[in-house]
Amino acid sequence: MPSMLIGRPSPATELVLAAQNGDRQAVDRLIAGEVAHVYRRVGRALRWHADVDDVVQETLLQIVRCLPSVREIDRFRPWVCAVTDRQVQRHLRDLRRRQHRQETLTVDQPDPAGDFTDRADTEELLERQRREITVAARWLDDDDRHLLALWWRETAGRTTRAETAAALGVGAGLAAVRVNRMRTRLASARTMTRALDAGGCDQLTGLTRSWDGRPCAIWRKRLTRHTRGCLRCTPTGD
Incomplete structure (x- = not known):
């Protein structure tokens, strides 16, 4: 009898195997079990930056994307650590590039209006972003609009991630993944709305000649495909 137990996968390994085989509950449990660890690791690396x-x-x-590629499933936690560290390094590289670009564009002259001007500019920018998000949200599916409303409440401090997850009927880890996917689709919709408002792209004008102006899934795909490949409509690579 003891020999039959030799080489038997541990419960954690079995969970990884089930997740790799497409068991959504296993994926949810697996990610939920790593959320706290990932938060601590990222938080320490970024000194709890915003x-x-x-x-x-x-x-x-x-982690969810690359889960099928994990070979040493008995070393899942070290693999998660490696993925986390790569994402932190990527974020830091992007941050350094943004800071360098900002420093390059900044003129070394004192602002006579001081902090008041900075606050006014920030409030104006936030208001413009809110209006843009409201318009862009019309391009989202019903499920994404519901998730956007939950995420807004969470970012405003009115609810917690646990409450968002409960409203979605999933674990905290999977809720985080779904929020991130929604934000990616929202970012694409914002790029579309900016391009449509700005005009100036002959290809976009030609593409939308037969469009009735109402957001729908078909036109979302067409416009997203165009803006992703058009430097005029996406000058900053958003």
Whole structure:
């Protein structure tokens, strides 16, 4: 009898195997079990910067994406650590590039209006972003609009991630993945709305000549495909 137990997978290994085979509940349980660890690792690396939540969500999404490629399933936690560290390094590289670009564009002159101007500019930018998100949300599916409403409440401090997960009927880890996917689709919709408002792209004008102006799934795909490959409509590579 004892010989039959030799080489038997541990419960954790069995969970990884089930997740790799497409068991959604296993994926949810697996990710939920790693959320706290990933948060701690990212938080320490970024010194609990405001971007921690974004990096954690992208890390969890990357873990789900790459889960089928894991070979040493008995070393799942070290693999998660490696994925997390790569996402942190990628974020830091992007942050350094953004800071360098900003420093290059900044003129070394004192602002006579001081902090008041900075606050006014920030409030104006936030208001413009809110309007843009409202318009872009019309391109989202009903499920994504529901998730966007939950995420807005969470970012405003009115609810917690656990409450968002409960509203979706999933674990915290899978909720983070779904929020991140929704935000990716929202970002694409915002790029579309900016391109449509700005005009100036002959290809986009020709493409939308037969469009009735109402958001729908078919036109979302067409416009997203165009803006992703058009430097005029996506000058910053958003």
